[in-house]
Structures are given as C-alpha cells and as structure tokens.
Amino acid sequence: MGEDTETIRVGEVSRGDAAGSPVELPVVDVLTGRSFVTGKSGSGKSILEGTPVYTETGRKPIEKVEEGENVLSLNKRTFEQEFRPVQATLDHEADDLVRITLEDGTELVGTEDHSFLTVQDLEIVPVRGENVEEGTWMPLSRSLPEPETRTEVDLGEYVTKSGTLDIREEEIRSASRVEDRYFELGAEEGRIVGLYLAEGSFDARMTIQLSATDERIKEFLDGAGFNVYDRFCTLGFKPLAEFLATEFGRGAAGKHVPNWVFEAPAPFRAGLLSGYFDGDGTIGQSVTATSKSRELLDGVVELLRQFGVSASLKDTYTTYNDETREYTRLRVDGFSIPTFAETVDLLIHDKHEALTDRVASLESGESYNAKDMVPNFGDVLNRAASDGGWNDRDGDDRSRAAALHNHTRKQKVGRETYNRAIEALDVGGRARQFGRS
Incomplete structure (x- = not known):
C-alpha cells in the first residue's frame, strides 16, 4: 500500500x-x-x-x-x-x-x-x-433513510458585497428585479437544480444558462422566471447562481451533490432526479446517464437508493482525435426501473413514453432480472423441497425440485425466484425474512 x-x-x-x-x-x-x-x-x-x-x-x-x-x-x-x-x-x-x-x-x-x-x-x-476475493458477496442497503431536516436555503448567504443588491427579510432586490430570499426546497426547485447539474453553466456575469430544446422544458423554465430562447434558457439572478456554483460545482467534470441534499424533502430530491434525467438521461431498454464527474453520479446513485432504486456505475473511456476521454456511466438496474418510474416525473415526452413502455415490458415478464440476487442461502430450499415431497419419483414437482437443486448448487438465485419458492414451500422464519430483506 x-x-x-x-x-x-x-x-x-x-x-x-x-x-x-x-x-x-x-x-x-x-x-x-x-x-x-x-x-x-x-x-x-x-x-x-x-x-x-x-x-x-x-x-x-x-x-x-x-x-x-x-x-x-x-x-x-x-x-x-x-x-x-x-x-x-x-x-x-x-x-x-x-x-x-x-x-x-x-x-x-x-x-x-x-x-x-x-x-x-x-x-x-x-x-x-x-x-476477500473475487466472487465474495457483500450486502448493500436496498434503501436509505430520509431525515428531511432541511427545507429551504437562504440565498442571502451567497450574496457577495455589492452596492446594487438590497437584502431584505424575505426578498432580495437588484435594481428593478425582486426575488425571494429563501429558495424553498420543493419539487420545482429540485427540477431546476437537476437541469443545472445536467446541462447548466454560467456566462461571465454569472447569468444562469440551461440548455433546453424541448418545448415542455422551456415551458417549465418560463414559468420559473427564466428567459426562453431557441436552444437555452437564462436567469440573471446572481444569488441563485452563486448558490448553484458553490453548492453543486461548475463545469462538466466539477459538479457534485452536496451532503445536505440527502436530508432535503423528498419532493426536492425527486425533482432533482427528474430534472437530471430529463437533461442527461437516456431511456430505452435501459435507463442510463453519462457524466465526466464520477462524484456527481455517486451522489445520484445515493439519491436513487433513498427511493429504493438500485443503480450501477462503470467508468468508460473514449478516444477522440487521439485524445482519451474518461466518463462514468450510470445504469439503473432493470428490476428497479418500475420504482424509478414511480420516483421521477420526466417532462420530455419521448423519454416519458419510453420509460412507460419499458415498465410495461418488465411487468409483462419480457426480461430476466440478473441483478437482484439472493446468494449463499445454504440448503434451505433443498430441504424444504424434500420435506414437501417435491422429490418423489412419481410427483408432479420433480422438475421444480431439480431447478431448486441447481440454484442450491450455484448458491445464487434471483430474489423473485427465491421468494416464490419460499412461498410455495411454506417456509417461514429467517429463510423467509432473508428473501425480503
């Protein structure tokens, strides 16, 4: 070391x-x-x-x-x-x-x-x-707590000294512009932050610039006070810009999710995820997002886990004009896509429809879940099958018993398959709890 x-x-x-x-x-x-x-x-x-x-x-x-x-x-x-x-x-x-x-x-x-x-x-x-060696199984939390201890942000804390800004008890005045001093951590505010993390930047005057070509995204940002143009939307409110830059970073490789976000109300966190996947997400047979910032996607994965959504990260490399570029790709695990769909509210029509179609295909059983596995469960399924008569020579369940024997030999089985077997064999106690944990 x-x-x-x-x-x-x-x-x-x-x-x-x-x-x-x-x-x-x-x-x-x-x-x-x-x-x-x-x-x-x-x-x-x-x-x-x-x-x-x-x-x-x-x-x-x-x-x-x-x-x-x-x-x-x-x-x-x-x-x-x-x-x-x-x-x-x-x-x-x-x-x-x-x-x-x-x-x-x-x-x-x-x-x-x-x-x-x-x-x-x-x-x-x-x-x-x-x-520890390759193949060792380690438990991960399927969901994380949501303390929700922070509900607003005082933008006055992000104001640099300026003769043009007047910070009052409930508002901030800049020339003829008046904005709320407190940034409420609700769904709309979360979506703005998510769009910034995906496609946001600033100009030299710290005007917020969000890439936006979809009409529903433009409509949302227009309602939030942004100026709407052909391919982007802008907002010239420096306290909010300083808040975004300070708390969430700037530049494709420099953005991240700060610690306090994990304690924000659920609507804000869900809104952030919605805005981020509207901006950077790809929806098809899988749900993915790609970023130059591994730290950002680490935070997105943890936010997803707070809603019970499991996702995986993989570092990837591409070569362009003899230059190697490094990215991180996030992929929502297939078994979690229905929960993901319940969590986010995508505004872009094509993405929303693609997600709806993917959930329907998963619920119809058209795909195999190779991610949510129950390992190292011992011989509990074999013993229960034997006690239940599934191994009888003339029984109708011999093929099912053979399948359970194969799973036992491998010591790995999909969670749904494990739980169905536990239910069919009427196994209780720790074996049942293990599959539900």
Whole structure:
C-alpha cells in the first residue's frame, strides 16, 4: 500500500466489560458507495475519515459521530436496518489499506485485518479484508433513510458585497428585479437544480444558462422566471447562481451533490432526479446517464437508493482525435426501473413514453432480472423441497425440485425466484425474512 499512512476513524467498538462481545453494525457510505462494514470482536469498525454515515439526525462524516449517537445498523437476526448507539470512538492510523470494488461500482476501503461482511447459510458473518476475493458477496442497503431536516436555503448567504443588491427579510432586490430570499426546497426547485447539474453553466456575469430544446422544458423554465430562447434558457439572478456554483460545482467534470441534499424533502430530491434525467438521461431498454464527474453520479446513485432504486456505475473511456476521454456511466438496474418510474416525473415526452413502455415490458415478464440476487442461502430450499415431497419419483414437482437443486448448487438465485419458492414451500422464519430483506 506504500509508505503513506491515512487516518482511519473507528466508528464503534466494544470495550470494558463488554470487550470481546459482538458489536452492532452501522450502514455507512464508504467512499463512493454504500455497504455494511464491521470489525473483528473488540476492534470496532475502522472507516476512512470523511466517510458519510447515516445517523438519526442526518448524514454526517464519521469523524463527526459522537459516542452515544445512533447510527444506522444491521440487525443480523432479522436482516433489517435499525438505529443503534455508538459505544465509543477513537482515531488511529494504518497503512495496510485494501480497496474492494463491487460489481455495481461501489468501492469499500479498510485495513487488511479489518472485517467486512458476507453471508453464509443465512448468516451474516465477517470476512477479513485480506481474505476477500473475487466472487465474495457483500450486502448493500436496498434503501436509505430520509431525515428531511432541511427545507429551504437562504440565498442571502451567497450574496457577495455589492452596492446594487438590497437584502431584505424575505426578498432580495437588484435594481428593478425582486426575488425571494429563501429558495424553498420543493419539487420545482429540485427540477431546476437537476437541469443545472445536467446541462447548466454560467456566462461571465454569472447569468444562469440551461440548455433546453424541448418545448415542455422551456415551458417549465418560463414559468420559473427564466428567459426562453431557441436552444437555452437564462436567469440573471446572481444569488441563485452563486448558490448553484458553490453548492453543486461548475463545469462538466466539477459538479457534485452536496451532503445536505440527502436530508432535503423528498419532493426536492425527486425533482432533482427528474430534472437530471430529463437533461442527461437516456431511456430505452435501459435507463442510463453519462457524466465526466464520477462524484456527481455517486451522489445520484445515493439519491436513487433513498427511493429504493438500485443503480450501477462503470467508468468508460473514449478516444477522440487521439485524445482519451474518461466518463462514468450510470445504469439503473432493470428490476428497479418500475420504482424509478414511480420516483421521477420526466417532462420530455419521448423519454416519458419510453420509460412507460419499458415498465410495461418488465411487468409483462419480457426480461430476466440478473441483478437482484439472493446468494449463499445454504440448503434451505433443498430441504424444504424434500420435506414437501417435491422429490418423489412419481410427483408432479420433480422438475421444480431439480431447478431448486441447481440454484442450491450455484448458491445464487434471483430474489423473485427465491421468494416464490419460499412461498410455495411454506417456509417461514429467517429463510423467509432473508428473501425480503
């Protein structure tokens, strides 16, 4: 790993009389993804400083988490998420870091002797970082909490000193122009931000410029106070421009989703996603978006996950005039497209219709879901099939039993297939909960 060391934050440990006992497991955002991270008994969980963690009061960097504060955890008995208190925090340095990249692009970082999580025979168990290998399954959160602790932004905080601006209690005046001082975090405002993240820029005077050729997008922006032209719309309100540039970045490679957005009201977050996919999304057999900013798409993936939508990231490269250009591509996992359609409200007619058609094809069973899998479930399906008489020589269910035997041999099966088998065999308890978690 080289000679450099990096500061690691221990999010939770057991100590004193409880030393050596199992510790609870926080769900954390490790660098660019979401996963469960644990430590060996008595050691806690070493997490890179700056890593966001979900707490009951919102999302914050691990170094800001305090002893006694409740963090999102995994109940290893029920497989459900719940908030549990941090027992202690401490800092230490380590240079034996290992980076793990999951199939969906999520990256996990820890020390070589640090325990990550996997599943074996319906049990969540730790695996040392040095023992993680290709093919190891790791659990990801299917949805993330929505604290909704921020409902508006004071644009007065983004005003630079100017003799032309008059900041009042509820409004900001600039010459003859009067605008609201507070940017309400609603669906319309979220859509404006999403369009900016997709296609927005500024001119030399910090006039907001949004690319717009679709008539419904133009109609929306016209109603929001923008000036509408043939291929773009503009708004000359510098406080809003400074807010967008400061909070969301500028330039194709420099944009991102700031931490507070994950705590904004659901309509704002859904509006942001709607505007972004109206601007940068491609809808067809799949739902994708491409950006020069990996950080931006990391944020979009996490926003989608808050609505229960799973997506994957992949870095891609193209060559143009002997110049290599790097992009990141986001793809909404097929099984999540119906939930995605329920979350976003696309204004562009062709995209809206394409999404509606894709959902209809998925619901008619025309596609196979190869992403939402249940792994390492042991022999629970084989035993239940045997107990249920599916293996009887003259029975009608021998072909179904053979299929379950094949899934058991591979230790991998689609979630829907697993749950249908559990239902048909009337299996309860942890096996049933495992498929629903």
